[in-house]
Every structure is written in C-alpha cells, then in structure tokens.
Amino acid sequence: LFSPITGVVSSVNGTAGTKLAAGQPCLTVIDPQSYVARGEMTQRQAEVILAGDPALLALGSEEQESKVRVVYPDTDGNPFNLRPFEVEIADQSAVAAGKDTQIKIETEQVLPVLVPFETLVLEPGKGMAVRMVTGQGPTGRVRTLPITLVATAKEGFYVDGLPTEARLIVKDDEFTVPVDGTTVRIGRVGK
Numbered sequence: 001l002f003s004p005i006t007g008v009v010s011s012v013n014g015t016a017g018t019k020l021a022a023g024q025p026c027l028t029v030i031d032p033q034s035y036v037a038r039g040e041m042t043q044r045q046a047e048v049i050l051a052g053d054p055a056l057l058a059l060g061s062e063e064q065e066s067k068v069r070v071v072y073p074d075t076d077g078n079p080f081n082l083r084p085f086e087v088e089i090a091d092q093s094a095v096a097a098g099k100d101t102q103i104k105i106e107t108e109q110v111l112p113v114l115v116p117f118e119t120l121v122l123e124p125g126k127g128m129a130v131r132m133v134t135g136q137g138p139t140g141r142v143r144t145l146p147i148t149l150v151a152t153a154k155e156g157f158y159v160d161g162l163p164t165e166a167r168l169i170v171k172d173d174e175f176t177v178p179v180d181g182t183t184v185r186i187g188r189v190g191k
Helices: none
Strands: 008-012 026-030 035-041 054-059 060-071 083-089 102-105 113-116 118-121 127-134 139-146 148-153 158-162 182-187
Touching: 035 060, 054 083, 118 139
Parallel strands: none
Antiparallel strands: 008 026, 035 083, 054 060, 054 102, 060 083, 113 158, 118 127, 127 139, 139 182, 148 158
C-alpha cells in the first residue's frame, strides 16, 4: 500500500484476514502538521456530499472556509447508521485537539424526497410549497416551506428543499390548515 502523504496511521479498519467492502479504507494516514474536523452524517446526506465540497467551519468566534476531505463508505449496510466524514482545517491558530466546531457543508447535488400529492400546496408569493409542523413532541408550529419539483412518480412528486426530517401536513377538504406560526396538535394519518 502506498500513501500520497507522509504521516502517521490514525486508524486501522480490521485485522489480518479481514475482508473490506469496495471503497472501504483499510487504514487512515494523517499528516501530523495538519488538523481535520471529524463529524457524522446520515446515509442520505452521504449519498450526495462528496470529497471537495465546500465547507464552513465555526471555530469559536472565527469562521474558516474549507472543504470536505473524505466521506467514509458504509461498512455494514445498515441505513440507520451514521457515516463519518472529515473536513480540512487550514488555519490552525484557533484550533485545539478535541475542541468542538460547527460544520456547514454545501453541495451542488440535489437531495430529492418523494412526497405524496396530498402534501403539496400552491402558495401565493412562494409558489409550490408544503406545510409542515416544526418542533418535537405532541405539538408544533405550522410553517409553509417553498420546494422545487424535481421529478414525478406514481406515488407523488420528488422535491428538493425539505430539511432532512419533516412532518408534513396532508391536505384534507374538511380541515382548514392554520396560518404559519399557529401551534397545532400532531396526529397521524393512515390509509
């Protein structure tokens, strides 16, 4: 095995005789003169975020532009597992090992989601939108969120612009959806 950098081995994935999946690193080599921020993302996010995508690091009161160094491949096929990733830290003046940082990653890739036809509304000033309930627990606030139509399917539309998790309001002719900001009780709709 050859490494493009001179450095130290920071992690070894497996032992002698371990079979690794295609693309899974057998070891990680880091340059001890550089720092990386490590984090985890969902499988869905990892499908569209690529090495080289721009990232913004918040290091205390400072912000630093950077890029994604690597998104590690899925190792066991469990869609609920988080995928580790690394972002380069160029300016090390505000960095200390073990310090927390916020990482915002931008990507040109689209993250479409299939939503049922009954969740879409045409909202004046916002165009095609969905109504969702924000917050956790049995109540939340109504919010109208503009979305972009990506493709159609038998079950609904593929749209872009939704957060990674959203509780959508299904339209019902007998139910008037409250205005944005109204607190509502959450229930489930089944077919």
